[in-house]
Amino acid sequence: MRVIVITAPEFLPDEAAMLAALLEHGADRIHLRKPGCTAGELAALIECLPAKYYPRISLHDHFGLQARYGIGGIHLNSRNPLAPTGFKGVVSRSCHSLDEVARHKTSVDYVFLSPVFDSLSKAGYRAAFAPGALDEAAKQGIIDRKVVALGGVSAKKMPQVRAWGFGGIALLGAVWQSCRTPADAKVVLSGLSGL
Numbered sequence: 096m097r098v099i100v101i102t103a104p105e106f107l108p109d110e111a112a113m114l115a116a117l118l119e120h121g122a123d124r125i126h127l128r129k130p131g132c133t134a135g136e137l138a139a140l141i142e143c144l145p146a147k148y149y150p151r152i153s154l155h156d157h158f159g160l161q162a163r164y165g166i167g168g169i170h171l172n173s174r175n176p177l178a179p180t181g182f183k184g185v186v187s188r189s190c191h192s193l194d195e196v197a198r199h200k201t202s203v204d205y206v207f208l209s210p211v212f213d214s215l216s217k218a219g220y221r222a223a224f225a226p227g228a229l230d231e232a233a234k235q236g237i238i239d240r241k242v243v244a245l246g247g248v249s250a251k252k253m254p255q256v257r258a259w260g261f262g263g264i265a266l267l268g269a270v271w272q273s274c275r276t277p278a279d280a281k282v283v284l285s286g287l288s289g290l
Contacts (some may be wrong), residue, residue: 096257096261096262096263096264097123097262097263097264098121098122098123098124098264098266098284099123099124099243099263099266100114100117100122100124100126100265100267100270101125101126101245101265101266101267102114102125102127103271104128104129104130106129106132107271109276109277110140111140112143112277113274113276113277113280114148115144115277116278116280117270117274117283118151120280120281121281121284122284123151123263124151124152124168124185125151125152125153126152126170126187127140127152127153129156130155132157137154138157138163138164141164142164146164149164149165150165150166150167150184152168153166153167153169153170153185153187154168154169154170155169155172155175156174156175159179161179161182161184166184167184168184168204169182169184169185169187170187170188171186171187171188171203172188172189173189186203186204187204187206187207187243188203188207189206189209190206190207191208192223193237196242197237200241200242203241204241205241205243206242206243207245207265208224208238208243209223209265210222210245210246210247211224211245211247211256212246212247212248212249213247214247215247215249215269215272216267216268216272217268220246222246223246229259233259238261239260239262240262241262242261243261243263243265244256244261244263244264244265245264248264248266249287250269250287253287266287269283270283
């Protein structure tokens with residue numbers, strides 16, 4: 096199962112070291128999502144990461160940095176709905192309905208479906224899908240290995256995520272509520288069974 100960590104929206108102390116540790120201890124990809132940051136601020140974070148991890152990073156904004164640093168992925172969303180012309184890396188997309196998943200998953204490497212559960216990091220951001228709707232989506236093959244569960248995913252929710260047949264999980268609150276130092280990365284990820 097693919098494990099993706101999405102950065103906290105704000106810049107954190109020692110963040111590059113924590114991101115590197117997360118990649119070292121079980122995360123498959125890091126999504127750099129810093130809404131409102133400048134290209135220079137994002138470039139400064141990228142430059143603090145070991146270059147060997149650049150292929151395992153996806154950008155949510157400032158796609159021009161991809162070519163400059165050889166970043167391996169981009170993430171499409173409402174702010175950035177199209178991939179740069181000629182981009183050949185990993186492409187992912189945000190989806191907030193099962194119809195969007197069915198429409199977009201064939202044109203990208205994977206999609207995020209959110210929020211699957213009540214958010215751990217955004218107060219009042221509730222699950223958008225009844226469990227029965229996700230059961231049915233799994234039966235119909237809408238949820239498959241190309242669909243990544245986002246929103247409220249935690250260790251105790253992993254059995255249900257697996258039962259629905261998601262191909263991965265995207266973590267934000269489950270990581271950044273506990274990860275304060277690089278040493279925390281292994282502990283945070285090991286709490287998710289199978290890592």
